[in-house]
Amino acid sequence: MGNMERDEPLSPAGRLFLQPDTTQIINCLLGVEKPIDADAIKAVINDSVLLKHPRFCSLMVKDSCGREYWRRTEVDVDRHLIVFDKPLSDEYGSISDEDIVNEYAADLSVSSPLSTDKPLWEIHLLMAHRCIVFRLHHALGDGISLMSMLLSCCRRADDPMQQPTARGLGTSSTPRRRWSLWTLLKVVWYTLVYVLEFMLRALWLKDKKTVLSGGAGVELWPRKLATARFRLDDMKTVKKAIANATINDVLFGVLTCGISRYLDIRSPKDLGEGLQLTGAAMVNLRPQAGLQDISKLMDNDSGTRWGNKFGMMLLPIYYHRGDSDPLQFLKSAKSMIDKKKLSLEAPCSYKIGHFVMSVFGAKLASILNYRILCNTTFTISNIIGPHEDITVGGNPATYIRATSTSLPHAITMHMVSYGERADMQVLVAKDLIPDPQVLVKCFEDALLEMKDAAEAAAKT
Structure with missing residues (x-):
């Protein structure tokens, strides 16, 4: 007892x-x-x-x-x-x-x-x-x-008595909006459309098969892991090219551009312009964005509680041939993400998952979640790390990177920033994507191309 x-x-x-x-x-x-x-x-x-x-x-x-x-x-x-x-x-x-x-x-x-x-x-x-x-x-x-x-x-590293601080600490993850009637109508419409698509993905709607496609059982296949390195200053330069763009917009522009370039290398004749590939992204639902004050996480009354407090968003990217304007990838990514952020897709996915778990049990919830992963193409996450250089046990840290257990996706990407750097771990099923270093190079080159285009645009 x-x-x-x-x-x-x-x-x-x-x-x-x-x-x-x-x-x-x-x-x-x-x-x-x-x-x-x-x-x-x-x-x-x-x-x-x-x-x-x-x-x-x-x-x-x-x-x-x-x-x-x-x-x-x-x-x-x-x-x-x-x-x-x-x-x-x-x-x-x-x-x-x-x-x-x-x-x-x-x-x-x-x-x-x-x-x-x-x-x-x-x-x-x-x-x-x-x-x-x-x-x-x-x-x-x-x-x-x-x-x-x-x-x-x-x-x-500069003050051993202090814990690291994190970007976004103390800022709202969902900025306040002026709720005009038109904005409210858009929120309702986008929420209905995206939640319907979310449910259809759990049933039968799936991406067209490409060289990047996974599927049931692929989580058990051998993996390779490669690291894409980005400079945050480069991402900020690109961000300035489009009004009100964010680092996440830039990241998705880089993913769209890089994956399009990789598909040009692997299967240039098999793809139609505008082909949709869908990613599953996890969205923090706490009142504060970024990393959290650990004392508040441990306080159940703080509203910033410990645990799994996130929703899922389905974020599509669209294939475009290699001669496309690099900044067009950013514009398309921003337009898509703005609509997603305006919707209540992430909170609704969390509530739907909680309802299914509570009423029908973990087994059915697991089946539906697994089907969503089988019917999409990739997973992406982005965690904002500490501003300053840090030490552990007095030993300076040179990088912070993250990855996870493999999924039915053939490609899983996790980006973590540290200081002025951001490293993205690209985990792939090596029987489907045997050359992750090539894919990583496509991502890194995409950011540099977008940076050059942004600097050129700023001069004109």
């Missing part, structure tokens, strides 16, 4: 992420400048908020009816800290440290579950490659929650 008093039911979203078809583990890669001190990392964990948060100190257990609960337990940090003293080059060959780390993360993304006899997180120390891999089950929380927790373990 004592255990049952302490047990806490999983949230509907947490239960969804434990289903076989939709299980998800977030793998966050933190590169460091100096050799890793395992004792220092252990001391950081022991002193961090991480061991005070109930989700990180609880086992996932099931009752006699198969319903999942969190049960508090003592945490043995040594069981969660996995140290690789020897180089992984024996397994992956004589390639660069970055490529070895990407190969390792790609392998983790397929069939590498977390043990349920301890809380659902691990930290892998790749000593020879100066990389710390944080593995966190999505049932513990979403990307915003988990990145906020991770950064609470870090300190600012």
